[in-house]
Amino acid sequence: MIQQLAQQNPPEYMASGDQEKELRAHYQALTLSSSLGMAVYSSYSNGDLLDVLRDTASRMGRAPTQGEIFFLYRTYLKARFGTWPAALRAVGMRRLPAPDLIMPDWEQVLLEEPEICKFLEDVTDRRCRLGYPPRKRDVPYSKLLCERFHSWENVVAAADAFQKWQEERRNSVNK
Template identity: 25%
Template sequence: MRTLTFKQIQKSKIALQRIAEKAEASQKLNYGKDNKNSAIFKTYSTSSPMGQTIYFNFSDEELLELLRLEAKRLGHSPAQKEIFWVYRFYIRNRFQRWPYALKKAGLSRSAGKSGKSMEAMMKDRHNYEYWLNKVREHALELERPPHAVEMPEACEALKRNFRTWAEVLRAAGVSRSWMRQKVVNRIPDLEEEYRILLKDIQKKAIELGRPPLKIEVDQEVRVKLRQRCGSWRNVLFQIGLEPVTKISPFASSYLDEKDQIRNRIHKEILKDSLYQVLNLDQKARKYLLCLKNKAKELDRAPIKEELPKEMVQYLIGYCGTWSNTLYQIGCKPLRGDQLKAVKKENRKRVIHK
């Protein structure tokens, strides 16, 4: 792949934009597409090294913004044939399917002149943002993520956009880190009776080697502390802990009634959960420090194959799962395309060695 400077890449992007504008004005959106000897094909096609370099230097957001701008110009979601061929190829390569790209851009997946108008899309967008904001507001009121059954109107309004309640919460930004920032606070001058109860929970946590589940604490104690602190999360915050949470909570809570038969009953168990691991021995602390340094070096979460096998096995033995191991250092495991790309790159390095 040809090496280009940042300045050269930016210059090429601007030149491509001008070519696309001329092609749109003349209604020749396939200009240069079928001539492999043309300058535009050699420079921008992903089949050429230079074209690949330019393509990879377009971020997802840049490509999605191209779609949004075209939608404004056309007055509807653009069909593939309404987009200049280079951009069309870039978008399709990046998002695999055209409807997926339109959805990511916040546009109607019904494209072309017969599709939904921009006015109708703006109305849908306003409705979408309104209900996501309602979810955030309710989370703040409850001091925890709301359940789908607590917001039936939101489920009905958003079922065209999402399949599960987990997807709704993710889009609304109601995550562990968000809850940590928004709903916990240190309570000054806590009365002696509550400090004693908190010490008992702290002892329980040390005994378990993790924050206790609500069901593992005496109900009378739990109710008393929640009334004083506002939420179970805030109770634990007073002693420097966070509640045990599911990796993918509400992933089986479907918005559409026809899918509800597949719902699973929510259980407070450690399986597929994230939690702080306490009582670490010296070896586990040393390995977690090595893991943290590796993540800093890579600027991402390491994968198991990039670390000594003994270290990985020891940490999983302590933390239960690889996801929970990474949780201890503030990282999330790589998923999907990102994981595939890292494994592919690592295989290339091994071959070259």
């Protein structure tokens, strides 16, 4: 049934957002806020949900954006995998940052490049607000961060690492 709905409402039809709002209201019973929606969501295996991404990517020739996936599938994918990038990684469409990325000495960065630390904190705050990493184009100082860390994926990884370092630092001071 959801597959038929998705086929009847392709992404180009949903472009304005009003159509999606209308469909969301009409199919509220299939969202995760209802017991029926939870039952439908639970009926999908990880593989079933990832096949939606694979099929769409196959048709498009690239990894789909969230707006290119029918809203119920998108909701289910993000609920199952936590974030959109995590769903893309699970299907092999988005790589984790390069394993050879060497994180800097955060103490030194904090002293020598405090603006970088503030920018990384902002990336983390945006990630928390959005529920997924912000896009490069949504961060005004992304170019500066990419120059420092060599890619946007590395910036996101550095923001995560900096946040963990700060938490560990706070925890060790509080002991």
